[in-house]
Amino acid sequence: MTIPTASAADITVDGTGLLRVTLLLKPRAYIADAEPGSVVHVIAPDPAAPLDLPAWCHMTGHTYLGPVPDPDRDVYALRLTADALPTRPDAPWHPGGRQNGTKG
Numbered sequence: 001m002t003i004p005t006a007s008a009a010d011i012t013v014d015g016t017g018l019l020r021v022t023l024l025l026k027p028r029a030y031i032a033d034a035e036p037g038s039v040v041h042v043i044a045p046d047p048a049a050p051l052d053l054p055a056w057c058h059m060t061g062h063t064y065l066g067p068v069p070d071p072d073r074d075v076y077a078l079r080l081t082a083d084a085l086p087t088r089p090d091a092p093w094h095p096g097g098r099q100n101g102t103k104g
Helices: 020-031 049-060
Strands: 011-014 039-043 063-068 075-079 091-095
Touching (some): 049 075
Antiparallel strands (some): 039 075
8 A cells, every 4th residue: 555645755764774673763763853744754674664663653643654655675654743652762662761760
């Protein structure tokens, strides 16, 4: 399934060579200061990416836009939301945030 609104990227994150959790840690750093509504393209050849990225978006509140047509690589798009739920900096699958050694 391809969503037409997924074609224009404001931010591109190259996750080539990254797997699963590491793949989700990289976009987190890139989007920390991005404007709500920004479209992020994630280059992700990991076979789990089509499952992991939508699940992560569902958990955080960002919008998963789907795969982006690209004949040379696997690219997926998401749109950032203003009221996204935070995840732990070291564990993007866990909600909340651990900051300064405290549980969040």
